[in-house]
Amino acid sequence: MKVVDTPQKMRELAETLRREEAPLGLVPTMGALHEGHISLIDRATSECGAAVVSIFVNPAQFAAGEDYDTYPRTYHADLEACREMGVACVYAPRANAMYPGGYDTWVDVPGLGAPLCGARRQGHFRGVATVVLKLLAACLPHRAYFGEKDYQQLVLIRRMTRDLDLGVEIVPCPIVREDDGMALSSRNAYLSADERSRARAISAALFDAKKKVAAGERLSAAIIQACVDELEEAGSRVDYVEIVEPATLERVETINGAARMAVAAYIGETRLIDNILLEPDDEA
Ligand code: PAF
DSSP: OEEEOSHHHHHHHHHHHHHHSOSEEEEEEOSOOOHHHHHHHHHHHHHSSEEEEEEOOOGGGSOTTSSTTTSOOOHHHHHHHHHHTTOSEEEOOOHHHHSOTTOOOOOOOHHHHSSHHHHHSTTHHHHHHHHHHHHHHHHOOSEEEEEGGGHHHHHHHHHHHHHTTOOOEEEEEOOOBOTTSOBOOGGGGGOOHHHHHHHHHHHHHHHHHHHHHHTTOOBHHHHHHHHHHHHHHTTOEEEEEEEEOTTTOOBOSBOSSOEEEEEEEEETTEEEEEEEEEOTTOOO
């Protein structure tokens, strides 16, 4: 397995991989790999001729006061996991290779970046879109794999690649959950044992919402209020609960077709997100 740390060296290797081992897959990550990432890497290594995993904690997607400095970093264990999974190359640039002095180009997807997390995390999606474009430009993949856990990110990146004619297939991958339903996230590492047990309320509330829709409830306001109540009862501070149209992320008042319910909530100091697909024709 190769480990590459500059965009120039990555591009050079990617040109060969793309030509000789097509299709080339990319799994963009910020490291601290968990089973959710492993499921993406597994898809990429089994579906592609070669897979690149990028590991880069992107400063541009953290606002002032967020957890850039404390974000979990497990670089050596991550490299080992990639090696074991048959990854062809890990791309792990340093911040000054990605954003050298004088760096001044940013990518904005203003519509899809505005609601949900975009309304709460200033500049977050501009940082995400910019770094993903840079990763795609360096790694030249035919396919890039993104988890549905970061649903807004997935939708926005798909739009960016279409709008900019990048010719990359964005492959959505299902959320990986613990046995009690909790979605895997690198930020789960911040939770104490007590917080971890309270955090299961997030996925539980989403699954309850799905059941309500299956039982015939169609009014978003009622479903959202029940979810907020459940989260507050579990001692979490709700950042938002919304039900949106899956492609445009516009609010849905009445559930007549597929919709995404998205939650962000604080358990102690840790902000967690999760989401679920609601479908009116779900079985009760
Ligand atoms: O989902 C993530 O880990 C990050 O937002 C990504 C896509 C690697 C960009 O930094």
